[in-house]
Amino acid sequence: MTGFRRLAALMMAAFALFTMITACATRQPSPVPVVPDDPASAFPAKVSLPGGQPVTLLQQPKRIVSLSPSATETLYALGAGDQVVAVDQASNFPANAPRTELSSFNADAAAVAGKDPDLVIAPDNATQLAEGLKTVDVPVLLTPSAASLDDAYQQIQVIGQATGHGNQAGALVQKMRTEIADIVAATPKPPQPMTYFHEVSPDLYTATSRSFVGNVYSLFGMVNIADSAPGPFPQLSQEHVVQANPNLIFAADTKCCGVNAPAIAARPGWQSIDAVRRNHVVELDDDLAGRWGPRVVELVRAISEAAGKAQQG
Template structure:
């Protein structure tokens, strides 16, 4: 398998495992008249400009992270349907729509005036364009700044620009506060972020990896960054690196826990295991670049504080 295909396979695996997650930053329902901001043109990073002539009233979200963003900025009342993995917030109109194998006819049958996706599969974009349905593709954020920008972009696309900009600023400030209040360890700490029990992880060149970096943590997978932002490490590599902290982002998908990690052959002697440094995360919170990234930062900060 070529490096490109390995990277694509890894990214798809990360998506399937990660994008399974009520926003904690919900805003009031949209005001009756938000139409004065339209027409509006929005341009995702690396994407094509999209012009919306009127405020969308029937939005379909095929991205769990974007679903959380939409509700957090007050656009939840405009959401007509979400994909089957968009399990947060609870009131989101969840359907059997599949973001990985989207059915253009099934989506169009719900009469959307805007479709938000993070992945263009099964000719989703071209198929909906033929039906004159606007599609906004917001890929997985590679950094916190990209996550904040997606919040603001969704705000402009839905008529909630002020609410979205306010939320983005709040998220940035809250994360900075968590970092500032977390005691700095006496020595640099290392970590392993487990996406799946077969060794898939992430590097510092991801939005989650950037959160860890804010706390001064060193990623043991960065040496494997040539394999892409989501490399696979062997058990031997993890054992040799002997990280101070292990963060489990596979507690829901794969039923992993500090106990299962300690029971793995050779893992019981790791510093993270012996020092109670194996941290069970919520898979969704740890993998979505939406408003709950603050909760993820708090979990990391708590772990660093205990290891201090």
């Protein structure tokens, strides 16, 4: 009887140990807690981005005008959407953003000031607008085009600080870093680096590795067929693309210009390209490919899926 009890006790102990190990293996990591921001203590604040003038904000802005689609997406992702009173005509995400006819390319100070903003976020080429708004004491945060993921993360952090959402910005950046790292790590690595062509427009303007989107592709070790051309956004010839024979073609002009895989396959001479022959022409969302806000994670996922399929045949 004693031997039976000892055997039963050993079996129960082993089962308990197995249960503990299984639980540890399957337990999901707890989300990082976000400490609520305290705007009262965060202001006055001085924020700046590389190459830009510092912007001083005496209190949390309650009426924000965004003239940058990337900034608009960031504001809403940070929980600052209820502070946004107007966005430019190109800011089409999220759908409930208050779109107007304003544009960073031609908006004048009077039109923007008419929205009664206490903060304007605009691209860094809107210097004339910023000078005009300076005369009526409206602070303007100019945001340069991001050239890398680190640039995008920095802009999210600064926009968070400028709007009273610094803690949310830190949590969002950490979440993006983790998700992107997980996606890249889970993507199968090919024996040889795959080559790709990223199409910005049907007249074969493209993006090299020196651009933001090129920096994203580099996470996967891909070789850009345009990197021998000067600048971040050169125009290639038909001959260059055909001779380079990329393994993958990414069309980032589907919404603007109606380009799709059949249209690319119908181009003279392109039927011989490896990406066309193997049906590895990827139709991207133009907005995801052209912005550096929080949705860049979706772009990374799209590239990962395309890379995985290309390796399967």
